[in-house]
Amino acid sequence: MTTPPLNIAFIGLGHMGGPMAGNLLRAGHRLQVFDLSAPAVQRLVDAGAGAAPGARAAAEGAQVVISMLPASAHVRSLYLGRDGLVDAVAPGTLLIDCSTISAAVAKEVAGAAAQRGLDMLDAPVSGGTAGAAAGTLTFIVGGGAQALERARPVLGTMGRNIFHAGGAGAGQTAKLCNNMLLGVLMAGTAEALNLGVAHGLDPKVLSDIMSRSSGRNWALELYNPWPGVMENAPASRGYEGGFGCALMQKDLGLAQEAALAVGAATPLGALARQLYQLHGASEASGRGTLDFSSIVRLLQA
Numbered sequence: 001m002t003t004p005p006l007n008i009a010f011i012g013l014g015h016m017g018g019p020m021a022g023n024l025l026r027a028g029h030r031l032q033v034f035d036l037s038a039p040a041v042q043r044l045v046d047a048g049a050g051a052a053p054g055a056r057a058a059a060e061g062a063q064v065v066i067s068m069l070p071a072s073a074h075v076r077s078l079y080l081g082r083d084g085l086v087d088a089v090a091p092g093t094l095l096i097d098c099s100t101i102s103a104a105v106a107k108e109v110a111g112a113a114a115q116r117g118l119d120m121l122d123a124p125v126s127g128g129t130a131g132a133a134a135g136t137l138t139f140i141v142g143g144g145a146q147a148l149e150r151a152r153p154v155l156g157t158m159g160r161n162i163f164h165a166g167g168a169g170a171g172q173t174a175k176l177c178n179n180m181l182l183g184v185l186m187a188g189t190a191e192a193l194n195l196g197v198a199h200g201l202d203p204k205v206l207s208d209i210m211s212r213s214s215g216r217n218w219a220l221e222l223y224n225p226w227p228g229v230m231e232n233a234p235a236s237r238g239y240e241g242g243f244g245c246a247l248m249q250k251d252l253g254l255a256q257e258a259a260l261a262v263g264a265a266t267p268l269g270a271l272a273r274q275l276y277q278l279h280g281a282s283e284a285s286g287r288g289t290l291d292f293s294s295i296v297r298l299l300q301a
């Protein structure tokens with residue numbers, strides 16, 4: 001423990017929030033947690049956290065509040081809704097939202113927090129569930145520089161890289177740009193592999209060739225969508241675990257909203273969104289829980 005222990009409220013203990021909160025506990029911080037799911041709360045209580053009956057109760061006496069919720073509506077309601085935290089927390093409380101949500105909502109919440117004199121950061125993450133468990137996440141932060149300095153020791157316990165993207169909402173915008181590119185790269189990688197295999201190429205050999213040629217990219221080299229090419233990739237375990245199609249669809253939708261807001265042309269992002277939507281509708285599991293690299297199956301149908 002390099003920093004003194006803090007009282008932290010952690011709201012949202014799912015695939016990402018659960019292990020992130022676990023790392024804070026292991027570093028010696030005192031946690032009060034809340035989630036709508038009782039088993040999710042229980043896992044953290046077993047690890048040493050206190051269970052609060054609601055978000056407001058969790059935030060009582062907290063120096064830092066961290067939220068990791070599914071989408072914009074959840075975050076808006078947590079901070080600005082009835083019993084919202086912005087009106088409830090003590091002066092000086094630092095608010096950090098790590099969920100991936102729209103930049104517009106992130107700005108709205110940060111604006112309301114600022115009116116009460118509170119520091120708030122949008123700090124979405126990259127690195128997935130493995131990064132959350134290992135404490136190696138990348139935080140992409142929007143908000144004031146001083147607020148970020150206050151947050152740095154806490155974020156550093158859960159992640160390895162911390163980037164300051166700009167003012168309120170900038171973290172979300174940068175995250176959406178990244179994930180839109182990721183969605184496009186994965187769809188393109190799947191398409192290239194599918195074409196090669198249809199011509200009789202070995203997907204491993206083709207992946208090796210492209211990884212050392214100008215088509216190289218993260219999806220191909222570290223998260224290959226073809227089963228059997230990469231032992232540790234979701235493709236080699238039936239696309240279970242990883243980053244669900246529903247989350248990729250959400251992020252591509254947010255990217256389109258962001259594009260509309262400024263009139264930016266994002267034709268590939270729009271097409272990728274449609275592809276993942278088609279895939280979600282046609283996928284046997286249909287629940288969007290398969291890893292997003294399963295987009296390759298859309299091409300094999």
Ligand code: NAD
Nearest residue numbers: 012013014015016017035036037069070099100128129243
């Ligand atoms: P998740 O669905 O596993 O977890 C969300 C948790 O929030 C659930 O446990 C749910 O019960 C809880 N929750 C919902 N509403 C609540 C409320 N009002 N009060 C308290 N708890 C509430 O989702 P996740 O995979 O942990 O993702 C969380 C966020 O992180 C999302 O915005 C996602 O886009 C982003 N993200 C996820 C990944 C990933 O690989 N899973 C990677 C990067 C970013």
